[in-house]
Amino acid sequence: xxxxxxxxxxxxxxxxxxxxxxxxxxxxxxxxxxxxxxxxxxxxxxxxxxxxxxxxxxxxxxxxxxxxxxxxxxxxxxxxxxxxxxxxxxxxxxxxxxxxxxxxxxxxxxxxxxxxxxxxxxxxxxxxxxxxxxxxxxxxxxxxxxxxxxxxxxxxxxxxxxxxxxxxxxxxxxxxxxxxxxxxxxxxxxxxxxxxxxxxxxxxxxxxxxxxxxxxxxxxxxxxxxxxxxxxxxxxxxxxxxxxxxxxxxxxxxxxxxxxxxxxxxxxxxxxxxxxxxxxxxxxxxxxxxxxxxxxxxxxxxxxxxxxxxxxxxxxxxxxxxxxxxxxxxxxxxxxxxxxxxxxxxxxxxxxxxxxxxxxxxxxxxxxxxxxxxxxxxxxxxxxxxxxxxxxxxxxxxxxxxxxxxxxxxxxxxxxxxxxxxxxxxxxx
Amino acid sequence: xxxxxxxxxxxxxxxxxxxxxxxxxxxxxxxxxxxxxxxxxxxxxxxxxxxxxxxxxxxxxxxxxxxxxxxxxxxxxxxxxxxxxxxxxxxxxxxxxxxxxxxxxxxxxxxxxxxxxxxxxxxxxxxxxxxxxxxxxxxxxxxxxxxxxxxxxxxxxxxxxxxxxxxxxxxxxxxxxxxxxxxxxxxxxxxxxxxxxxxxxxxxxxxxxxxxxxxxxxxxxxxxxxxxxxxxxxxxxxxxxxxxxxxxxxxxxxxxxxxxxxxxxxxxxxxxxxxxxxxxxxxxxxxxxxxxxxxxxxxxxxxxxxxxxxxxxxxxxxxxxxxxxxxxxxxxxxxxxxxxxxxxxxxxxxxxxxxxxxxxxxxxxxxxxxxxxxxxxxxxxxxxxxxxxxxxxxxxxxxxxxxxxxxxxxxxxxxxxxxxxxxxxxxxx
Numbered sequence: 001x002x003x004x005x006x007x008x009x010x011x012x013x014x015x016x017x018x019x020x021x022x023x024x025x026x027x028x029x030x031x032x033x034x035x036x037x038x039x040x041x042x043x044x045x046x047x048x049x050x051x052x053x054x055x056x057x058x059x060x061x062x063x064x065x066x067x068x069x070x071x072x073x074x075x076x077x078x079x080x081x082x083x084x085x086x087x088x089x090x091x092x093x094x095x096x097x098x099x100x101x102x103x104x105x106x107x108x109x110x111x112x113x114x115x116x117x118x119x120x121x122x123x124x125x126x127x128x129x130x131x132x133x134x135x136x137x138x139x140x141x142x143x144x145x146x147x148x149x150x151x152x153x154x155x156x157x158x159x160x161x162x163x164x165x166x167x168x169x170x171x172x173x174x175x176x177x178x179x180x181x182x183x184x185x186x187x188x189x190x191x192x193x194x195x196x197x198x199x200x201x202x203x204x205x206x207x208x209x210x211x212x213x214x215x216x217x218x219x220x221x222x223x224x225x226x227x228x229x230x231x232x233x234x235x236x237x238x239x240x241x242x243x244x245x246x247x248x249x250x251x252x253x254x255x256x257x258x259x260x261x262x263x264x265x266x267x268x269x270x271x272x273x274x275x276x277x278x279x280x281x282x283x284x285x286x287x288x289x290x291x292x293x294x295x296x297x298x299x300x301x302x303x304x305x306x307x308x309x310x311x312x313x314x315x316x317x318x319x320x321x322x323x324x325x326x327x328x329x330x331x332x333x334x335x336x337x338x339x340x341x342x343x344x345x346x347x348x349x350x351x352x353x354x355x356x357x358x359x360x361x362x363x364x365x366x367x368x369x370x371x372x373x374x375x376x377x378x379x380x381x382x383x384x385x386x387x388x389x390x391x392x393x394x395x396x397x398x399x400x401x402x403x404x405x406x407x408x409x410x411x412x413x414x415x416x417x418x419x420x421x422x423x424x425x426x427x428x429x
Numbered sequence: 430x431x432x433x434x435x436x437x438x439x440x441x442x443x444x445x446x447x448x449x450x451x452x453x454x455x456x457x458x459x460x461x462x463x464x465x466x467x468x469x470x471x472x473x474x475x476x477x478x479x480x481x482x483x484x485x486x487x488x489x490x491x492x493x494x495x496x497x498x499x500x501x502x503x504x505x506x507x508x509x510x511x512x513x514x515x516x517x518x519x520x521x522x523x524x525x526x527x528x529x530x531x532x533x534x535x536x537x538x539x540x541x542x543x544x545x546x547x548x549x550x551x552x553x554x555x556x557x558x559x560x561x562x563x564x565x566x567x568x569x570x571x572x573x574x575x576x577x578x579x580x581x582x583x584x585x586x587x588x589x590x591x592x593x594x595x596x597x598x599x600x601x602x603x604x605x606x607x608x609x610x611x612x613x614x615x616x617x618x619x620x621x622x623x624x625x626x627x628x629x630x631x632x633x634x635x636x637x638x639x640x641x642x643x644x645x646x647x648x649x650x651x652x653x654x655x656x657x658x659x660x661x662x663x664x665x666x667x668x669x670x671x672x673x674x675x676x677x678x679x680x681x682x683x684x685x686x687x688x689x690x691x692x693x694x695x696x697x698x699x700x701x702x703x704x705x706x707x708x709x710x711x712x713x714x715x716x717x718x719x720x721x722x723x724x725x726x727x728x729x730x731x732x733x734x735x736x737x738x739x740x741x742x743x744x745x746x747x748x749x750x751x752x753x754x755x756x757x758x759x760x761x762x763x764x765x766x767x768x769x770x771x772x773x774x775x776x777x778x779x780x781x782x783x784x785x786x787x788x789x790x791x792x793x794x795x796x797x798x799x800x801x802x803x804x805x806x807x808x809x810x811x812x813x814x815x816x817x818x819x820x821x822x823x824x825x826x827x828x829x830x831x832x833x834x835x836x837x838x839x840x841x842x843x844x845x846x847x848x849x850x851x852x853x854x855x856x857x858x
Contacts, residue, residue, distance in 0.1 A: 001581075001584050001585065001586070002584060002585075002586045003584060004583060004584050004585075004586070004627060006627075045850065045851075046576065046580065046848070046849065046850050047849045047850075047851075063492050063494050064849070064851050065492050065847050065849055065851075068849050068851065069846075070624075070846060070847075070848045070849055072623075072624035072625070072848065073623075073624065073844065073846050073848065076623045076624070079626065082627070084583075084584070085580045085850075086584075102584045128856060129856050130856065131855055131856065132855075135854060136851055137851060137852050137853055137854035137855075138854045138855055140851070140853045140854070141853045141854045141855025141856075142855060144853060144855070145855060147475065151475065151514045152430075154433060154513075155430050155431060155432060155433050155513070155515075155531045156430065156431075156433075157430070157431045157433070194501075194502075194505045195499075195501040195502070195505070196501070197508065198433060198435075198511070396846065398838050398842075398846055401834065401838075402831065402834065405830065405831065405834070409827050409830075413827075415502065417498075417499060417502050417825065417827055418494050418499075419475070419499045419501070419502065420475065420476045420493070420494055420497050420499060421474065421475050421476075421514075422474075422476075422493050422494075422497065422565055422566060422569070423566050423853060424566055424569045424570045424573060424852060424853065425564060425566035425567045425569070425570045426560060426561075426566075426567055426570025426571065426573070426574060427557060427558050427559065427560065427570075
């Protein structure tokens with residue numbers, strides 16, 4: 001095997017981008033067609049994943065394909081962008097190379113957009129048994145598991161077993177935890193009793209466990225209070241200032257010594273930045289993030305950059321780094337693509353400042369909370385805003401169209417009709 | 430575990446249906462709401478699969494969910510229908526019971542709609558390495574495999590290896606083989622070169638191998654000739670009167686001793702009816718089908734029925750049984766639901782006669798062949814007819830809508846944008 005990437009011309013610099021998340025994809029898109037650069041975009045998957053909607057795949061509201069966008073399709077018309085689907089094993093800064101599953105690749109500039117993955121905080125039992133939600137594949141795995149457990153509950157002759165199979169504990173009061181627990185509570189109300197008329201849904205309880213004193217930590221007080229109120233109205237049992245300490249597959253153990261009977265532990269409690277061998281460990285800070293300067297350069301290098309979730313950049317307003325969401329990644333990518341051009345032109349670089357466009361979370365049908373910089377609102381109009389913003393952010397006209405139809409359909413019928421347990425089959429060899 | 434099915438009332442008979450294909454689903458739908466019957470519908474999957482469009486999932490034209498319909502959703506309003514997702518291990522006619530993964534289930538009437546699976550004709554190497562297409566899961570597996578092999582070709586430094594990864598041999602000149610090879614040839618023309626501009630598509634050849642002297646065996650001479658002409662126009666190498674004898678994973682061996690270099694062998698060469706322990710082996714005939722009388726009763730039983738692909742019923746016009754397609758299954762299901770009522774009313778049963786509504790196959794964009802009983806036509810109008818008929822046959826308004834939009838999109842853009850290698854992930858336990 002060989003990376004099979006054409007040599008750069010004399011007037012071209014090669015930008016190798018690792019990771020096709022929001023930051024990596026935006027960087028490649030900005031450099032696409034720019035003849036000063038050859039771009040090599042590397043990802044484990046052949047598609048970009050739209051993380052904010054993983055929870056809808058997990059709760060059978062959207063098809064995986066609706067929130068996945070093929071990378072090769074995205075760069076059909078960009079002849080200077082080369083997509084390679086492989087794992088990166090190591091970076092070798094002294095050789096200006098990276099080591100991948102396809103062999104070594106030289107770079108002139110290296111951009112790390114390697115993102116973050118689920119943080120289990122070292123709790124091995126939970127890592128082995130809980131259901132994470134940080135990829136389309138994991139979201140599908142969660143969908144299959146929940147449906148399988150309802151099928152099992154239906155044929156169980158033991159009420160304790162049924163309770164465990166039907167109960168769901170979601171850990172983590174960030175947007176993902178709020179959105180998934182709200183949706184599950186709505187499924188309990190409107191969808192699951194139709195699918196399983198033989199089951200007693202009084203047995204089923206959706207819990208949302210958060211170690212902090214409020215939900216949606218970084219959002220406004222209004223949003224924190226309203227989201228809790230909405231969730232409780234939907235029937236979610238919200239447990240604040242509560243820590244999950246262990247999970248044996250049938251019981252979740254809490255910090256106060258009590259337990260909750262469940263086979264379904266959904267883990268959305270935190271993230272840890274991904275890392276790569278070859279990165280100087282001294283630049284790693286809290287949560288595994290990589291310390292960068294205001295040009296996204298990793299400390300000690302002028303040709304290696306980190307952007308998005310994995311990057312730790314401080315500003316006066318953000319002494320603990322930027323929030324690990326899409327906007328900082330996209331904004332950094334846009335500036336970086338300009339700064340790369342400045343570097344080859346020997347012009348002074350522009351420093352990054354984050355423009356907070358606001359944050360939002362949806363709780364359920366007609367319910368959402370939105371914090372804009374100068375306006376905070378909740379309820380039905382917030383929910384419309386949430387949908388509009390996410391629809392616009394999704395890559396691809398067809399994806400937008402299909403998601404819109406799905407949402408409209410779900411809204412009218414109260415039923416997503418995607419409760420399928422589908423597994424890929426075929427020869428192993 | 431227990432099947433957890435409520436007891437029947439005194440005035441109710443229990444109909445156990447094994448298999449939710451065209452026949453099983455239609456039988457359950459016809460009996461839904463009929464208070465004379467309690468229906469237990471059993472399938473390995475929690476969804477009905479629309480087999481005629483598996484090839485579109487395999488070639489990234491449709492999402493799995495578009496052609497899969499959740500069984501529980503289909504029977505939301507039918508309180509006399511109980512869906513159970515499990516494997517059936519054995520039938521026990523002497524006890525009027527079946528043995529399932531959930532325990533034994535009693536029946537008054539038993540309907541076998543267990544269908545047919547890929548027939549590898551005893552060739553073990555092929556069974557282990559070829560890509561079948563008889564379930565949504567297998568179609569997804571085929572999609573992933575083909576895309577993975579194109580990714581591999583892109584990073585191969587060896588032309589022979591690239592040839593093997595890009596070449597595709599489809600075996601079987603029935604509708605599935607014709608449809609999948611036609612679609613792959615179109616992808617070679619319009620889609621794949623955009624995804625992989627670095628690859629030389631002169632290396633790629635789509636072969637369609639058929640052991641008979643013509644394609645679409647049971648169809649009219651016009652359809653056979655035209656479909657071959659269409660495929661060849663699209664660039665498919667059609668090889669008639671040619672048998673595949675072996676496959677080592679890199680080369681396909683043909684009956685005349687020659688080989689074709691390919692890693693991708695798509696097997697659509699034939700089917701064999703599924704079987705169940707407990708069925709009297711003496712009633713099994715050619716292709717593993719179960720001999721039934723004109724009321725679909727299995728020889729020797731008056732309370733066990735077989736319908737659809739698995740049933741072998743002869744009529745004067747069909748001395749070799751009915752074709753193993755959707756229509757006989759659906760028509761038999763409709764009559765059977767009426768005959769079951771006649772049985773409990775002690776009325777004479779009505780004998781089945783098959784109404785041939787015609788057959789059709791699509792070859793590619795704007796190209797199809799249609800044989801109606803009194804009219805045979807090919808080309809663009811045939812293609813519109815094919816689409817209309819399949820769209821109408823798909824279960825569910827939402828599925829119809831999504832498939833229509835997908836098809837329209839593909840037609841306008843020449844691009845399905847579903848070339849995703851998605852695999853389910855999650856904890857094993």
